Amino acid sequence: MGKRVAVVGFGQTKGRSSRKDVNGVEIINEAVVAALADAELTIDDIDAIVIGNMDHFEGINYVDSWSVEGSGGVMKPIFKVTTGGTTGTTVAMCAYYHAASGMFDRVLAIGWEKNSESDTTGAIITAFDPVWERPNLGGAIAGLALEASKYMDNYEVTERDGARVAVRERLHALNNPYAHLHQEWMKGMEVDQLVELLVTSEQNQVLAYPLRMSDMCPRSDGAAAVIFASEDVAEKIAPIPAWMVATANRHNFALAGDVDMDRNTTMASASKAAFEKAGIKEPLKEIDVCELYLPYSYAGLKWMEDLGFCGYGEGPKLLWDGVTDMDGELPVNPSGGVMSSNAIGATGLIRVGEAAIQIMGKAGTRQVPKDVNFALATGFGGCYWADVMLLGKKKPA
Amino acid sequence: MENNAQKKDEQELLTVSSGEMFQPYDWSVGKFGSKFLHELKENKKLFGSKCPKCGRVFIPPRKVCGQCYVAMDEFVPVSDEGEVYVCAIIQFGFVDPETGKQRPVPYGYAFIKLDGADTCLTHFVDSVDPEKFKVGARVRAVFEEKRKGSLMDIKHFELVD
Numbered sequence: 001m002g003k004r005v006a007v008v009g010f011g012q013t014k015g016r017s018s019r020k021d022v023n024g025v026e027i028i029n030e031a032v033v034a035a036l037a038d039a040e041l042t043i044d045d046i047d048a049i050v051i052g053n054m055d056h057f058e059g060i061n062y063v064d065s066w067s068v069e070g071s072g073g074v075m076k077p078i079f080k081v082t083t084g085g086t087t088g089t090t091v092a093m094c095a096y097y098h099a100a101s102g103m104f105d106r107v108l109a110i111g112w113e114k115n116s117e118s119d120t121t122g123a124i125i126t127a128f129d130p131v132w133e134r135p136n137l138g139g140a141i142a143g144l145a146l147e148a149s150k151y152m153d154n155y156e157v158t159e160r161d162g163a164r165v166a167v168r169e170r171l172h173a174l175n176n177p178y179a180h181l182h183q184e185w186m187k188g189m190e191v192d193q194l195v196e197l198l199v200t201s202e203q204n205q206v207l208a209y210p211l212r213m214s215d216m217c218p219r220s221d222g223a224a225a226v227i228f229a230s231e232d233v234a235e236k237i238a239p240i241p242a243w244m245v246a247t248a249n250r251h252n253f254a255l256a257g258d259v260d261m262d263r264n265t266t267m268a269s270a271s272k273a274a275f276e277k278a279g280i281k282e283p284l285k286e287i288d289v290c291e292l293y294l295p296y297s298y299a300g301l302k303w304m305e306d307l308g309f310c311g312y313g314e315g316p317k318l319l320w321d322g323v324t325d326m327d328g329e330l331p332v333n334p335s336g337g338v339m340s341s342n343a344i345g346a347t348g349l350i351r352v353g354e355a356a357i358q359i360m361g362k363a364g365t366r367q368v369p370k371d372v373n374f375a376l377a378t379g380f381g382g383c384y385w386a387d388v389m390l391l392g393k394k395k396p397a
Numbered sequence: 398m399e400n401n402a403q404k405k406d407e408q409e410l411l412t413v414s415s416g417e418m419f420q421p422y423d424w425s426v427g428k429f430g431s432k433f434l435h436e437l438k439e440n441k442k443l444f445g446s447k448c449p450k451c452g453r454v455f456i457p458p459r460k461v462c463g464q465c466y467v468a469m470d471e472f473v474p475v476s477d478e479g480e481v482y483v484c485a486i487i488q489f490g491f492v493d494p495e496t497g498k499q500r501p502v503p504y505g506y507a508f509i510k511l512d513g514a515d516t517c518l519t520h521f522v523d524s525v526d527p528e529k530f531k532v533g534a535r536v537r538a539v540f541e542e543k544r545k546g547s548l549m550d551i552k553h554f555e556l557v558d
Binding site for chain 1: 410411412415418422424426430455456457463482483484485486487488489491492493494495500506507508516517518519520521527531532533547548549
């Protein structure tokens with residue numbers, strides 16, 4: 001086994017639909033400066049950098065060297081990692097592995113995206129197989145609508161169930177100054193009233209039946225940076241470091257048409273492996289808070305089942321019972337999640353950073369009202385692949 | 398005057414456009430892809446490849462079964478009829494990055510499990526009626542008159558009553 005590793009610093013930009021005041025290199029710099037300040041470190045303390053985004057959103061294919069002035073990577077080892085939607089969590093994993101290797105004590109993980117610089121649907125299509133998928137693919141919105149059709153058919157799930165997830169995410173986002181979407185008009189309204197509005201309002205247009213606008217994540221400009229430190233230095237940097245307890249990632253299918261739409265098999269397998277390693281037997285009881293990569297509403301139902309928080313088809317009950325609200329047994333996405341901010345290459349890393357600050361007690365107005373011993377972060381990408389990272393307050397044995 | 402001077406300092410934030418960028422490619426489809434496209438173009442027939450270990454039939458055909466990690470060498474015919482596995486009715490407009498043209502919305506989009514195959518073909522369906530076009534609906538391939546050796550030699554799928 002390698003060295004034990006913890007998150008000791010986190011910085012992010014405020015999600016926005018367009019940040020024309022900065023280019024990619026500059027938005028990266030904003031997040032890095034914030035993370036260094038958070039950890040009370042300087043760039044000289046950083047031993048290596050892992051950076052990632054989705055190249056085709058900006059059309060810049062050599063981000064590692066292109067961004068060196070913003071990332072702080074001048075004359076340092078830099079590694080670029082790009083795995084689609086999971087990029088941010090994979091960047092985090094690679095930074096963790098670097099620190100765990102014993103070869104680097106302080107590793108800076110960076111994820112960023114400027115979705116405003118291209119058409120997101122078009123760019124996503126170019127990430128898929130050119131011969132067998134691109135000719136008829138409809139980007140993430142179409143692909144996720146397909147999954148929703150199966151889940152709704154399997155378990156008689158309704159549009160109201162999906163809308164309830166959207167309401168949770170957007171209400172939580174109101175507590176997060178970094179979230180892109182702040183739907184102030186929701187303040188003070190009852191959950192039932194909000195759900196009713198979302199499923200009946202003509203303004204809430206259908207994008208790809210059965211998905212409406214409110215069921216989807218926005219497209220954002222943003223960047224995030226997380227500092228990982230080995231056990232040799234972590235406790236000197238952070239009073240309460242967020243320790244890496246277990247990670248797992250899984251890939252299964254190559255082509256979209258191969259995917260088993262009944263279950264999210266990669267999320268199930270990765271989370272099972274991580275929980276086993278951590279000795280977690282009852283995830284709902286033992287995990288205190290989640291920052292999950294839920295790119296659309298129905299993922300907040302079906303994938304909760306795949307993560308083992310409830311039985312198959314029981315996602316809606318868990319949700320409507322309020323279990324996943326801020327004051328519930330398992331608050332999910334206190335940040336407002338992906339459905340409130342989605343600068344894609346940053347998104348997974350923000351999940352890890354947000355999970356870490358819940359453990360460190362630094363989440364401010366979005367800090368969950370309970371002790372946090374275990375926090376779960378996930379990433380989701382492309383052809384249904386999954387990253388899972390479990391963070392904990394207690395230094396692993 | 399002072400206000401104008403301030404305004405002058407606040408320059409408009411600019412973007413620079415890539416222009417009509419286009420980079421053509423010639424993608425190899427290999428022996429398996431070539432067989433599929435040839436049969437589709439010449440004979441309006443669909444073929445998959447069968448794994449010698451798990452017996453699953455993959456469409457489009459390919460050399461390796463990733464689950465068993467063994468080579469496949471058997472082509473098997475697959476019906477041009479099948480069942481809607483998952484579906485969506487696309488209503489948001491976007492520019493298709495492959496053609497540079499707006500996709501005509503609304504349109505039906507589905508993963509189709511053809512009879513005799515274990516994986517799905519992703520394609521258009523010529524229905525936008527959620528009462529008829531739904532999970533489990535039967536569909537049949539409609540072929541283009543002039544075919545050029547591409548997945549889109551299947552024009553779309555149509556609902557079968």
